[in-house]
Amino acid sequence: MTSPDTEAEHVEATNLLYRDPALYDVVQADSTSAEMCRTLIELHRPDARTLVDFGCGTGRDLEILAKRFECIGVDLQPGLVDHAHRARPALDIRAGDMRTVRLDKRMDVVTCMGNSLAYVHDNEEISQAFATFAAHARPSALLVLCSPVAPITRTEPTVATVNTPSGSATVTIRHEWDLRTQINTMHRHWVLPCGDEAQDEIRRRVLFPRELERYAESADFEVLEMTDGTGTGLTGPIAYTMARYTRR
Template sequence: MSSLHITDPDHLEASNLFYRDPELYDAVQSDSDSVRICRELIDRHRPDTRTLLDFGCGTGRDLELLAQHYDCVGVDLQPGLVDYARRTRPQLDVRTGDMRTVRLGHTADVLACLGNSLAYVHDNQGIQSVFQTFAAHARPGTLLLLCCPVAPTERSEPQHVSIATGLGTASVTINYEWDLRTQINTMRRRWVLDSGEEAHDVIRRRVLAPRELDLYATLAGFDVVEMTDGFGRGTLTGPGAYTVARYRS
């Protein structure tokens, strides 16, 4: 499959350390603000929300918290993550499905696509298909919540960070590459654990500029009502952003 297309589930698992080790993913992302921001946006734009569909739910970490407030269903492309979610969070309704093509047969008050899931769809046709999936699960007034890169991360020098894991602290070296033609931001990571064990992964994400998101949403029947970086109402500084849109027809 071309590098411009979404990677198949097996390739995704091979390329991303978190997908190979869902428990590590949960541990590293345990302090994520995603659910807090998501709930604030829902309270602002659709406070009567009762039902939510999460496309790209991964391990179900965010879905578990959202399910404390809404009737939720999660969908993810990768069987390994779905199996992990079902095993560790058996109370959740989590299903395997490709968000370009999945059809659950019902609508919801809120459609969520968090954790940069949309960024793994690299080609324009695939992105259009994802928005068609959103429209297929929407009714007038349904809220769409997206979290994805809106600008590239560009660094001339490697970034060095320390990340707490279930196996101790990992020293991570990250190199970024930006391909303007394809709008793909590549992140190459080298992990070194306290034990000396090493791991490597490569993550490629499609960057969608705000006006592109406006266009894809409009073509699918949604009107964008807010874009924010999550640090304040209406603030948009990049590289990541939450986009809120409402289905109109």
């Protein structure tokens, strides 16, 4: 397994938003993940009081959830965690690798949103991530996942406009799909407000619904429900699942 420091450096180097946490915060400003998560908790575990979020980024969603729950956030990227400490000092956000981290706490709700699980590509390491979820779940805890379940296969590029702290940026996006590895690669070409250009590359592992189910059941979670949907924005249309699991 790649060391957490090396993995974090690689992900940061290949993603402009991770190199610029303030920009990451702005781009994620319209995220509805926290509200969706809160709705699911009210439906499936209304008595929940504690929550841990793996892959919490700068803590924007966690800040919303912390109004209702006692929360801990964990993210692999030290830069995002440092930004979270400055921007949201009241939150408990820690640097850690979802494959290996152990907080010695068990929570009512475990979340992994924002496609964070999709950055784990190796089968064994995906199992390790689910073992981490289980290690932090109380009996009957709720596990909420958001992860791509279908690839983006179109070949023509798309163009998006992104608001940044210094003005509008234009992003041209192109996708590649590797069926054998189930890796969906997104190539982005940025034209920033100052006129500078940048490129980055996002590689996500697509886990089809039955795969997610097998990983969950192997970690002793019972699948309650899966839903499919599409989102739009910087990354273009994305197929995703918001899966609800309960630990047996």
